[in-house]
Amino acid sequence: MPEFAVFITGKPPPKALNRALLLIQxxxxxEYPxxxxxxxxxxxxxxxxxxxxTSLPVSDIRDNNDFSSMSLAEINDFIRANEDALxxxxxxxxDWLVIDQKGFETSTCLVCEQFYNPGEESEGEGEEGLTDEFRAARLPYEEAHGMIVNLDIANMGFEEYVDEEAGVQEDGAWRWQSFSSGADDNDDMxxxxxKREKALQELRDGGHVD
Structure with missing residues (x-):
């Protein structure tokens, strides 16, 4: 299985970046790492x-990040232009991940997927096959790995992770829907x-996250 690229389009301080990169594991x-x-x-x-x-902790990338302030479409253009190199x-x-400024403010990220057109025979339009288009879903950091891996191995489809009735939101992403049936009365960890809290505490002890 390949690695998955993470693009940072916001301008997070190192502690916020390290927290995000830890929680998507x-x-x-x-077994982490x-x-x-x-x-x-x-x-x-x-x-x-x-x-x-990428190993954690990482250093400050705010002045050394070519993808800062890029849109989702611009990230997609970069990927499509570099398919062979990647x-x-x-x-x-x-499949790739983007964390924008909104993501750092809300502890969410954007799982993005190259769009596969099912073609006219499957109620689509045009020819069947991969396109240069993409779709994105905004979801909590902790849910990112499960979604992107299942998309990569075609175990689940993009539609199964999003609220199709809500449609694409103002930020260009689909709204994620949880598989949880509701509130959990069990407060036990x-x-x-x-394991996640232990890894976070190790970063806290080193002064790398708050």
Whole structure:
């Protein structure tokens, strides 16, 4: 399975960035940091060899980030123009993550997917196949890994994660819908919660998150 690119279009201080990059990790099925699949990209000049997953903590990128203030469409244009280069360094060009300024303010991120047109035979329009278009869903940091992996392996479809009746929101993203059936009366922390909190505390102890 490839790594997934993370693009930062906001201007977060290092502590907010480290918190976000920690909370998108898989603490449910994977071992952190060994199984991390997220690669933070800050330069339009891609490396010649696979960079692997980004280790935490990271430093301040506010003055050294080519993707700062880019729109979702501009990020998509970059990916479409660099499909072969991304593939060569084992980074997906079909699914990626964006954290914008709104995301840092609301602890949410944008899972983006290259749009596959089902074609006219499946109630679509035009020819069947991958297009240069994309779709994005805004969801909590903690839900990002589960969604992007399931999209990558085609285990679940984009439509299963979003509120189709609500449609695309003002920020250009679809509204995420939770699979939870409602309020949980059990206040006990799950194994996933415990592992996540332990990793957060290690960053706090080092002064890398609040």
């Amino acid at each position: 898989d603490f449910e099925f994977g 060994e199984d991390s699949q997220w690669t933070l990209l800050t330069s339009k000049k891609l490396p010649s060899t696979a960079p692997g997953a 593939s060569a360094i084992d980074i997906s060009s079909g 799950t194994d996933e919660d415990i």
